[in-house]
Amino acid sequence: MRALAVLTLAAAAIPLNAQFGMPPKPKSDPVKGDLAAIKCGVCQGLAEHLYEKVAEMREAAPFGKVHEDDISTVIEGACDPATKEGRWITEYDIVEEGGYLELKKQDSFSHCKEECETIAKSCTVLVDDELDVEEVVVALWKNKLGLSELQKAACGEWSDRCSGKKRVKAPKDRQDYEFEPKTAKDFEVAEAMERLQNSMGGMGGPGIYGPDDLAAMDAMMSQMGDMGQDPFADDFDMGGMGGMEF
Template identity: 30%
Template sequence: MAEHGRTWQSTANINRNSAQLQDTYFTFATRAEARPNASIEFTPDDFINDYRSKFVNATGSSFNLISGGGPKPNRIDESLGVKYYEVEYVVRTQLGFSFDSLKTLHFITTFAASKDAVNIMNCQALDDKWDEDGATLRKVAESFTVCQVCEQAVEEAIIYSKENKISSEDDLNDMIDGLCSVKKKEGRWVAHLDIVQEDAGGPLSVEKQDGLGYCRGECTIVQRACQSSLRGKEESLASMLQQDTANKKMKEKVCKKICEKKRPKIADWKDEPFEPRDPKEVETQDMMAKMKAETGMSMKMYSREELERMTDGDMETMAAREAGHPNLVVGIGWTFFGKF
């Protein structure tokens, strides 16, 4: 499993270098390893022992196992002959060249051992943010599937490229770079998706809602599922879009391996209600982004409710921050400040 350990470091580095999300430590990644008789012979103990020997106190590093290990799986999918093992642990390790780069990371790693392979999902966050991020990452580990999100991402890439007449290789690659980011117009579809569980204890699925929703825990799961499913396939997708390949063929090419996995049943799922955003808020936000791109002016947007709660002192302080006399611009149901 030493080779497996090195593989994880490489995969984690890919996630940390992503510029799409602000918290670069809050990531997940998936991979598969060929291993004959894995469903019979595999246990996570080799992985655990490898990490125990790798993260030792002599280097300022440490490994703390919270749960997992041993031959007994957490759950079994009898229909597929797959055994699932979950390991939760905390690693303190140096992520740079100086001693002050030591970070403490909290992980959940899920192994799915089948007849001839082990599929692995690795989820991580900073340990001091685990109370905030852990629940989201645990949902990712439990769901262990990104098939629907992958197919939806391909569908959205097709729609967006056609509606915006994007056809050159460079422009298509730029579009795909932003396809999984809710902050980009091409990635805004992510905020339309809601993770649902039709039957208690059953598998999870995603449903597309009519309006945009606020991007919270479930939206974050979808963004990372999108990133994971498209990683390494960006150029292939751009090429197929440029050649106007049939929709079905594109989805099969990009998502086939991911979609071969059966969705597991999830116990104790706590749903996050889908909360739609006010279309006027989105419209005003787009207008502000356009003005910033054209003028370089940075603005802050406030809702009417927020302005009504402000005192005269709040308004004066806000104006002083603008280092001048700000003009007050009233949008459609929204107000924002900026210097012109």
């Protein structure tokens, strides 16, 4: 019931930040100093994600046939951690080992903070400026390359991310950021938002909300319940909520 209530408030398309004076939570910035040192790892991680994703699509498709346009769609969203196609990015933690930076896959997804945004930035540059996306699409569609072969081609032939050049060391005195796993409730809110955006995003309202907005709405619902207010009552007045604190 609570999830339905939160979605209903979101669907009302009332700008939450403007209504309650809540400043938008700032998005974390990529760590520019790490970008050069993670280039190879990001390319290999992207290739692994695309290989596994297309394999799943092939298993689910009639007669195992996957359309090239569907593969293109996967690649288009693969570098955006806010989408299901780009969620793989939030599984990785950037760690320093032996003076170099490694991408270590974790057992859970994380909140997308500085290191996640750094991986996303590197991935975006790779897809937009370095790879021939059509070449990648065709290779995945033909399904003649194994994972290691795809990684070698994408990162050593179609781009120079993992070529024989001298490996870049980690910046001196770099700051490491904690990997913050998502909770079950985090996933519930994120998936509810994604369903809402998919079904109503074209109407102009729900697309303005992010996971933090919906979490705030959930907190708002709790406070309203404690105050004996029903947001779905016919005589409910949104204007009476201006003094609520979040």
